[in-house]
Amino acid sequence: MNYIVFDLEFNQGYNFAKGTKSLNNPKCPFEIIQIGAIKLNDHFETIGTLDVIVKPEIYTTLNPFVRELTGITMEELNKGISFEKMYEDFSNFIKSDRSVLCVWGIADIKELFRNIEFYELEPLPSPTEYIDIQSYASTALDCKKGINIGLGNAAKLLSVPIESQFHDAFNDAFYTTEVFKKIYNKEIKPNIYIPKVKGLNRLSARNYKIDLPSLTDQFEKMFKREMSIDEKSIIKLAYIMGKTNQFQIKIDPEIKPKK
């Protein structure tokens, strides 16, 4: 089994004309501009590396924030290879009996999938096994529940020598690898990555109608008897009227309910 520790750098839209909405493509808000990867064998020995710049096609100007953060210039990006070629190289790089993708936070896997989908390329082999090293490092370094540690802090706390800049895909993949080696234990097991499908929300509620049979079933269950036709229509009406809140009476806040 091989571990593929990788990191990505993204570019994104920016509203250069202030006051206007940024020009983000909802199908791909983060475009991959660099990938750095390190391949490890079972014994955590490096058996391959990959460091590639990708020429952007969606956002052809650098977001100033990204430029500042990564230090990448448009000149360098223009010398990069296409996403399709990079993905082909990456696919060959990870090819093995069993490869586990190792990432700092789940975002990189998610955005990789989204970029692949955007370019309508063949998805990664399924099931995609991955390890979120950030999550394990946060636990190992006693972070508060719900708090994820940053890569720089994790490296510092684990005494990883800092010799090159963060926010470079290859350097970050290197630091992630070093952190992984330091925190690894036998409890760390790969997960299967399943792309999330957007769930229901309040805005999409208009696309739904009342499930009358289930509503009636619920009343029949609670009252342990069958509802008549009249009762069914009263239940339906009450359900609809209830949602309008038109018979709500404001409660005096001074009168507190007994505990």
Add this chain to the structure above:
DNA sequence: GTAGCTAACGCCCCGACGGT
């Protein structure tokens, strides 16, 4: 039977935080 209380659960919003 009715009313009140409460635990468990699900859903949603919001803020903190981390990613580029």
Add this chain to the structure above:
DNA sequence: ACCGTCGGGGCGTTAGCTAC
């Protein structure tokens, strides 16, 4: 700047329990 995730808190629903 912008996006995504997570947990806490608020709120509503359901169901079980208790007291009357």
